[in-house]
Amino acid sequence: MNGDPNFRDQVTESAEVLERNALTSTLNSFLVYGKAAHANLTRPRFKAFYSLSPAHQGLLQPSYTEHLDQIDKAIDSNASFLRLVAQYGANEFEAPQDMREWEGATAFQVDQTRSTIKQIYRDWSSEAASERDICYGRVIRALNNIYDPGNRASTKVLIPGAGLGRLAYDVACEGYVSQGNEFSYHMLIVSNFILNLTTKVDEFAIYPFIHTFSHTSTASNQVRQVTIPDRCPSTSGSETGGNFSFTAGSFTDIYGRPDAGPEDKWDAILTVFFLDTAHNVLDYIDVIRRTLKDVSSSDEDVYWINFGPLLYHFEDEQNLSDIGGAANQDKLSIELPLDILVSMVERCGFSVEVLETGITSTYAADEKAMGKWVFESVFWVARKLPAVA
Known part of the structure; x- marks a missing residue:
């Protein structure tokens, strides 16, 4: 050194x-x-x-x-x-x-900006409420089944990969201490604007569907406007009780410190469309386990709730050109089939108590289009087990 x-x-x-x-x-x-x-x-x-x-x-x-x-x-x-x-x-x-x-x-960043407009539609429009309910709603209902309303004000919930902040905000509105975490500047800049600077419901109009000409049923559908936000966080602080925060940076860097104290631990972690963003999903599992509160008995309520597909983001960037050399961490991609992934979750100290597969879901999809990507997502509720002595 x-x-x-x-x-x-x-x-x-x-x-x-x-x-x-x-x-x-x-x-x-x-x-x-x-x-x-x-x-x-x-x-x-x-x-x-x-x-x-x-x-x-x-x-x-x-x-x-x-x-x-x-x-x-x-x-x-x-x-x-x-x-x-x-x-x-x-x-x-x-x-x-x-x-x-x-x-x-860069051209890539401009493309990300176009994608961000679709993300705004997904997280903050009334039109996308049904899509959100399939993932965000399912996760929140599972969380509420675990924690009684009287205990939520002291229950800390972390949402990594929080995107534009809607899930983290909705969790806070349910009475929990909620913190979102996000790495992307596109997400951080726009979420800051919507969460802190909008002043009323339906304040702005966007046109999220103009960037593609395929699968268009009518001209008016392609150019229809969508108003946002459908809820105005900056004027509804009483809904969250002030128990809502956001952190910027890498999930593994911010929350993966081995020296984290009890005050840095969380009662529950919610991951939605997040696991497949990892170069190595085992890193995420390790940090999730380490970030959840330590448990000493099997009846303590410390949970990881997950929803999403397995569209591994770095699969196409996997570097196979130098098999004998050191791994290129920026290109590395470990893509686990679902059955192996679930077994890894259990081997890493969790009991998977609820497991649902094949849940039809979309992501920022235009419901009026003639075609869209449809995922068969997985949902689980995993309880953290006491450490083995």
Whole structure:
């Protein structure tokens, strides 16, 4: 280990630069959304339209070009909303005031911005309430079956991978001490805006379905607006009793410290569409067990409740080019079939007391579309067992 204090200062400064670049490039991805969307969505289609024969142009006029005009207007509306989010995000997260110091956005980050608009729809619109009920509702009902209302004010519940914060907020509204954790700057910036800066229900309109032209049943469905939020957290503090918080950073880094004291332990952990985001799901299981309160008897109520599919996020990035060399942790991906995953949960100190499989679920799906991704998700309630002496 290098003991040179100058070296340590350089490492710290380098980490701060990387963090600042990650923040500002995300903010920039909000700002360039409109320009990129016009360039990628409507401009090529107008160009394709005008390359058609006069006869085909005549057939499509005016319905097709008017539809593209409506999408252009929807893009502009989304862009205005995202500029507002970026403005508040820059202040809240203390980005450099001089935007010339901001890192440019990558194509991947702009794509994440488009996905974030769908995520806003999923978490904070009334239209997506039925989708949320399948996952968030199921998890909250299981939690409420364990803890009586009179005990919830002292029951600490952690939600890693909290995204835009809806599940963590709803858990707090049930009377628990709730904390969400999130790593993505896209999620952190937007969740901060919705949770702290919106002032009324249905304050903003977004257009979440304009980014794809496939499986579209009607033109009006593709350009329909969705209003958010369907509940306004910043004006309903009494619902949460002030027992709601959010942390930024890696779940394993923040909660995986082996020296964590009793005050850092939790009564329950809820994971929804989260486990398959791990490079190595065993790391998540280890941290979840370590972060839950220690138990000394089999009747203590300390639980891990999970819902989601197994769409392992890093499967396509698995690095097989240097099998004999050291593992590349950024590319590593351990993908466990469900039966092996459940057995690992049990071998790592849990009793799986409820296990349901094949639960049909979607993620930010357009219910009016002609096609959508459908998952068969797994749901479990696992009780932490006392450590074996």
